[in-house]
Amino acid sequence: MARAKAQILTIGDELLAGDIVDRNAAHLAARCRSLGLEVHRIVSVADRHDDIVAAVREAARASDVCLVSGGLGPTTDDLTSRAVAAAAGVALARDGEVVAALERFFAARGRTMPPANLQQADRPAGSDRLDNAIGTAPGFSFVLGGRCLVACLPGVPRELDAMMEQQVEPRVRAHVDLQPVARRIYRALGRGESAVQDAIAPAIARLRAGSPGAAAVVVHYRAHTPEILVGFEAVPDAQGRTASSEELCELDAPLQAALGDDLYGIGEADLPTRVVRSLARARLTLATAESCTGGLVGAALTAVPGASAVFPGAIVAYADAAKQARLGVDAGLIAEHGAVSEPVARAMAAGGRAALGSDLCVAVTGIAGPDGGTPDKPVGTVHFALADARGSSHRRLRLHGDRGTIRRASAAWALKLVWDGLVERGLASVQALD
Amino acid sequence: MARAKAQILTIGDELLAGDIVDRNAAHLAARCRSLGLEVHRIVSVADRHDDIVAAVREAARASDVCLVSGGLGPTTDDLTSRAVAAAAGVALARDGEVVAALERFFAARGRTMPPANLQQADRPAGSDRLDNAIGTAPGFSFVLGGRCLVACLPGVPRELDAMMEQQVEPRVRAHVDLQPVARRIYRALGRGESAVQDAIAPAIARLRAGSPGAAAVVVHYRAHTPEILVGFEAVPDAQGRTASSEELCELDAPLQAALGDDLYGIGEADLPTRVVRSLARARLTLATAESCTGGLVGAALTAVPGASAVFPGAIVAYADAAKQARLGVDAGLIAEHGAVSEPVARAMAAGGRAALGSDLCVAVTGIAGPDGGTPDKPVGTVHFALADARGSSHRRLRLHGDRGTIRRASAAWALKLVWDGLVERGLASVQALD
Numbered sequence: 001m002a003r004a005k006a007q008i009l010t011i012g013d014e015l016l017a018g019d020i021v022d023r024n025a026a027h028l029a030a031r032c033r034s035l036g037l038e039v040h041r042i043v044s045v046a047d048r049h050d051d052i053v054a055a056v057r058e059a060a061r062a063s064d065v066c067l068v069s070g071g072l073g074p075t076t077d078d079l080t081s082r083a084v085a086a087a088a089g090v091a092l093a094r095d096g097e098v099v100a101a102l103e104r105f106f107a108a109r110g111r112t113m114p115p116a117n118l119q120q121a122d123r124p125a126g127s128d129r130l131d132n133a134i135g136t137a138p139g140f141s142f143v144l145g146g147r148c149l150v151a152c153l154p155g156v157p158r159e160l161d162a163m164m165e166q167q168v169e170p171r172v173r174a175h176v177d178l179q180p181v182a183r184r185i186y187r188a189l190g191r192g193e194s195a196v197q198d199a200i201a202p203a204i205a206r207l208r209a210g211s212p213g214a215a216a217v218v219v220h221y222r223a224h225t226p227e228i229l230v231g232f233e234a235v236p237d238a239q240g241r242t243a244s245s246e247e248l249c250e251l252d253a254p255l256q257a258a259l260g261d262d263l264y265g266i267g268e269a270d271l272p273t274r275v276v277r278s279l280a281r282a283r284l285t286l287a288t289a290e291s292c293t294g295g296l297v298g299a300a301l302t303a304v305p306g307a308s309a310v311f312p313g314a315i316v317a318y319a320d321a322a323k324q325a326r327l328g329v330d331a332g333l334i335a336e337h338g339a340v341s342e343p344v345a346r347a348m349a350a351g352g353r354a355a356l357g358s359d360l361c362v363a364v365t366g367i368a369g370p371d372g373g374t375p376d377k378p379v380g381t382v383h384f385a386l387a388d389a390r391g392s393s394h395r396r397l398r399l400h401g402d403r404g405t406i407r408r409a410s411a412a413w414a415l416k417l418v419w420d421g422l423v424e425r426g427l428a429s430v431q432a433l434d
Numbered sequence: 435m436a437r438a439k440a441q442i443l444t445i446g447d448e449l450l451a452g453d454i455v456d457r458n459a460a461h462l463a464a465r466c467r468s469l470g471l472e473v474h475r476i477v478s479v480a481d482r483h484d485d486i487v488a489a490v491r492e493a494a495r496a497s498d499v500c501l502v503s504g505g506l507g508p509t510t511d512d513l514t515s516r517a518v519a520a521a522a523g524v525a526l527a528r529d530g531e532v533v534a535a536l537e538r539f540f541a542a543r544g545r546t547m548p549p550a551n552l553q554q555a556d557r558p559a560g561s562d563r564l565d566n567a568i569g570t571a572p573g574f575s576f577v578l579g580g581r582c583l584v585a586c587l588p589g590v591p592r593e594l595d596a597m598m599e600q601q602v603e604p605r606v607r608a609h610v611d612l613q614p615v616a617r618r619i620y621r622a623l624g625r626g627e628s629a630v631q632d633a634i635a636p637a638i639a640r641l642r643a644g645s646p647g648a649a650a651v652v653v654h655y656r657a658h659t660p661e662i663l664v665g666f667e668a669v670p671d672a673q674g675r676t677a678s679s680e681e682l683c684e685l686d687a688p689l690q691a692a693l694g695d696d697l698y699g700i701g702e703a704d705l706p707t708r709v710v711r712s713l714a715r716a717r718l719t720l721a722t723a724e725s726c727t728g729g730l731v732g733a734a735l736t737a738v739p740g741a742s743a744v745f746p747g748a749i750v751a752y753a754d755a756a757k758q759a760r761l762g763v764d765a766g767l768i769a770e771h772g773a774v775s776e777p778v779a780r781a782m783a784a785g786g787r788a789a790l791g792s793d794l795c796v797a798v799t800g801i802a803g804p805d806g807g808t809p810d811k812p813v814g815t816v817h818f819a820l821a822d823a824r825g826s827s828h829r830r831l832r833l834h835g836d837r838g839t840i841r842r843a844s845a846a847w848a849l850k851l852v853w854d855g856l857v858e859r860g861l862a863s864v865q866a867l868d
Contacts, residue, residue, distance in 0.1 A: 013654035016473045018464025019665070020656060021455045025478070030452025039450045040485065042478040044459070047654065051474065074628040075655050114632045136628075156657065158835050194508040194570075198548045220447035220481065221509050222454060223590065231453065288729075288750075294736025295722075295729025298750045302728025305804055305837060307752070313760065314750035316722075316732045322747035322790055326760075356756055370739055400568075401592045403739060 003236065004176035006037040007059040009045070011070040011080055012155060016046045024069040024160055031164055035172060036180035037065060038235075047071055052083035060087070060148035064176045067168065070155035072137040074117040080152055081140070085124035088144055093125040094118075098138055105136055130167040135159040141171055149175040182234040184248040186255050189227045189271070189416045190262030196228045197221065203254035207232075210250075213241040217248070225401065226409045227271070230255075249432075256430055264419050269433035271415045272300045278419075278428035279310040279360075286418060288314040289327055289352030289363040291339065292382065296411035297364060312356045317348065327351030340365050340377055342385075342394050349387035360421070361387045364414045366399075368406045382410045386421045393421060437670065438610040440471040441493040443479070445504040445514055446589060450480045458503040458594055465598055469606060470614035471499060472669075481505055486517035494521070494582035498610045501602065504589030506571040508550040514586055515574070519558035522578055527559040528552075532572055539570055564601040569593040575605055583609040616668040618682040618866075620689050623661045623705070623850045624696030630662045631655065637688035641666075644684075647675040651682070659835065660843045661705070664689075683866075690864055698853050703867035705849045706734045712853075712862035713744040713794075720852060722748040723761055723786030723797040725773065726816065730845040731798060746790045751782065761785030774799050776817055776828050783821035794855070795821050798848045800833075802840045816844045820855045827855060 008028045014020050025042045032039045043059065045051040052071070059066040071080030085092050098121035106113040123129065123140040130139035132154065141151040151168045153160045172178070188196055208215045216237035222229040232251065234243035256263055265274050279286055288297045298314035301307050317323040320339055324331050328351040329344055337343045348363035366382030373379035380399040385392045395417055399409045422428035442462045448454050459476045466473045477493070479485040486505070493500040505514030519526050532555035540547040557563065557574040564573035566588065575585040585602045587594045606612075622630055642649045650671035656663040666685065668677035690697055699708050713720055722731045732748035735741050751757040754773055758765050762785040763778055771777045782797035800816025807813035814833040819826045829851055833843045856862035 013652065013665070013667075014656040015460075016463055016476065017467050017654070017665070017667075018460045018462070018473075019663070020658065021457050021460040022476075023455050026449075026452045026455040028452070029450055033451050039452075040480065041489075042450065042456075044476040046474065055475075073655075075631045077652075077654050114628050116628055116631060156659075158839060194548050194550055197509045197550060218447065218511075220451070220511050221507075222448040224454065225590075229453070231448075231451070233447075233451075290729070290732075292736075293733070294741070294745075295724070295732030295748050295750060298724075298729030298752075299727070299733050299841075302726075302750075302752060303838065303841070307728070311728075312751075312753040313756035314729050314748070314752075315760070316729060316736075316748035316750065317746075318732075318736060318742060318748075319746040325791070326747065326749070326789060355760060357759070404737065405592060407733075407737070 003036065003038040003179055003181070004064040005062070006032045006039045006065040006067065007063040008039060008042045009055050009059055009066060009068045010042070011045055011047060011052055011068065013046045013077060015044045023157060024155060027157070027161060028067045028069065028164060031169070032067070034180070035169060036178040037172070037176070047077040047079050049079055049083045049086070052079060053087045056084055056087035056150065060144040060150060063148050065172055066148050066150045068150065068152040069160055072120065072139060072152060072154040074114065074120055074136065078119070081123050084150065084152055088124055088142065090125045092122045095121050095123060095129060098129070102136055130163055132159055132163055134162055139163055139167065141168065143175070179236070182243065182245040182248055184232045184251065185267055186230045186263060187227065187265040187271070188230070188259050188262045189264060189412060191228070193221050193223050193228050196230060196259065199258040200230065200255055203251060203258055206254070207247065207251060210247060211243065212237060212239070214243040214247050216241065217243050225405060226412055261420060261423070263430055264416065265430055266432040267434045271412065271419065273304050274428070274433060275415050275418050275422070276301060276304040276307050276310055278422050280306065282422070282427040284360060284427070285310050285312055285358040287312055287352050287356035287358035287361040288414070289348040289361055290314055290316045291318055291323070291348070291365040292368045293364050293407055293411045293414065294318060296407060297362065297414045300411055300415065312358050315352050315355055323348060327355060338377065340367055340381055340383060342383055342396065345383035345385040346387070346392045346394055349385035349392050353387045359388065360418065362414050362418050363387070364410050366406070366410055368403045368410070370403055380406050382406070382413070384414055384417045386417050393417070437470065437472040437613055437615070438498040439496070440466045440473045440499040440501065441497040442473060442476045443489050443493055443500060443502045444476070445479055445481060445486055445502065447480045447511060449478045457591060458589060461591070461595060462501045462503065462598060465603070466501070468614070469603060470612040471606070471610070481511040481513050483513055483517045483520070486513060487521045490518055490521035490584065494578040494584060497582050499606055500582050500584045502584065502586040503594055506554065506573060506586065506588040508548065508554055508570065512553070515557050518584065518586055522558055522576065524559045526556045529555050529557060529563060532563070536570055564597055566593055566597055568596055573597055573601065575602065577609070613670070616677065616679040616682055618666045618685065619701055620664045620697060621661065621699040621705070622664070622693050622696045623698060623846060625662070627655050627657050627662050630664060630693065633692040634664065634689055637685060637692055640688070641681065641685060644681060645677065646671060646673070648677040648681050650675065651677050659839060660833070660846055695854060695857070697864055698850065699864055700866040701868045705846065705853065707738050708862070708867060709849050709852050709856070710735060710738040710741050710744055712856050714740065716856070716861040718794060718861070719744050719746055719792040721746055721786050721790035721792035721795040722848070723782040723795055724748060724750045725752055725757070725782070725799040726802045727798050727841055727845045727848065728752060730841060731796065731848045734845055734849065746792050749786050749789055757782060761789060772811065774801055774811055774815055774817060776830065779817035779819040780821070780826045780828055783819035783826050787821045793822065794852065796848050796852050797821070798844050800840070800844055802837045802844070804837055814840050816840070816847070818848055818851045820851050827851070
């Protein structure tokens, strides 16, 4: 029994020029997955009439649902409505209610509507309007070729997200017979992709041997350096048999045994969210003292709503003078060991803790490159320390990649050091959290 | 004269599940553009043999170059080599040199090669190997159907990037006749997409009237909230006529006149890069004092290589106590006006400047949400201040969107305030910088 199939079509010159990454495709794909649709293809084309027409027709032939993003704006390169109408073989019709709403939108802001915005009131004749509560571009949907529900959404992320949830998902549920797929994600930080696979292979083999449905489970690996996420999806086999949620949950114990401390969580919740929640539960505060990460660790923590309960702040001491003045790192220590060293990392953590009055403080100092490496301390050398009232723990790593990769990896490892510290203190543990 | 056409094919369950955004597609597209290839389609499919075969065949029929990313790793879901061989109608062949290199790779790290890695030595018979200097998975390339150069690369970004530049681009240059397209990007922060379009429409009309080639220029708008980038591409018209680089450059003056202070730059270089370079040229240092951004402004500045010359550090004072203790903000000021207010923003900037001994300091304090808004100060209210030795300037904004959007927009606006301050002082100006 095949699952209903979806295709995602994103439209925009900026995608084909590589000017932006396609977050809309990722967002729509994630929504489809949680609905139980199988996304079999994502296609991006430029703002060109013929390319859009061809892509919509192709998608409609092969899919039960086609989600289209972009090209509904007011500018001259916004061609989606016209092209989708052509793909459907219908004319464009102007929606008087939308014209009125556009005029109200601009009046409320004390502005005259630019004439260009009028085209946002046009959509294929006979289509359903998808209202946009936030922006000026409504979307539209219709069934093409008797099978495929085509829904067109504006490319502005927050408008797309809201309209997908409020306008499109109810129509998808009404249009196709959905079979949500059970899914379980394991989150590891500490070893590479093939090492993770080798470690968990016996557990996967035992899972597959358990039932015909379990034999069909799809395993996928996602390397988000330095993290590795392993996803298990209970897709149906040719006879429609699937693994149960319970069968997937039975992986927890053997995967924890196989991956040890590298496994920090199960489910969608990321490391910053888990760190913030565990700190909040323990009523502890955490400050950061950052050099090469330049504020990334603080930014990751404060991306979590509610971070204010646990995060008083950060001292970003990029210059050595700031390490001395703001974190109280002894100048002699820097002179003797260098700013990227164990003693300085420990002193930064202790100094940050004192400066911000926190229970814990994590410090990061490293060489992100492209310059600054030496034979002793090559680019990618990073020292971490975690201080509490009793002292500090330390870790030295050699990370790889360009400046951005090393900085992001350093921020992730800093949070992993905090996590490990919380686990040691019995204040955090691997658990399922979405 | 049509340009050589490229298609990008990215492979991976994680893409179709929406687990990751497709940065590889964006990177490869940007490289194609700079080479002078027209990317006409980007397709993503899951790790499924038949889907990969179909996508490769389709791409090869319609394109001169097909770049494939992903599925060359050591895990069981890595199917690209086998599927691409099937699309080409050839067998897989194991490359003894790669087996030896893999064994050396693991030996150098003191590890035994997991058997799974052996499949990385397999590629379609008759293909050229694309060496991977960084990781374990080599790529391969070959010409399919007499027309299309197919190049398969691993999905690990830094491996993909290096191999694209070193291995694939020379082969592309040898395979097709490249016609690089002149391109000019204008970067604005301060008004919305349709307002930008309206303001510059007369300048675009004058450009188009100038020559047949200029009439064919493609204009695209990219909203990266709160920034709007406008790109002009001198693509050929049906007769092969294109605008010259000089014609595009003649847009500079009228666009600057039309957009005023909202236009901060021309070309690829982003706002943090321009701020860091202008500060370095003026021999000034800039610190940050951050609340709602949690370190994002410092992180943006330190993403620029060489930031250490201008950025001593940041004080992230998320809690009010930290604003008082670390930035010297008067408790009475917070009590009277609230932490999100003009007086507190100005005090944070002055205090950060004093604490970090910098010439300038930019401060941000705002309500990122989802909670914490009031009728007086709704979510999205953000105060900015820029302090120097003489005092401070201030700006209050009401930003829109979710927590992440408001935080990113706040960080961008903070840098724009610094930029405007540098422009006022005669230390920065709109200029072309890639």
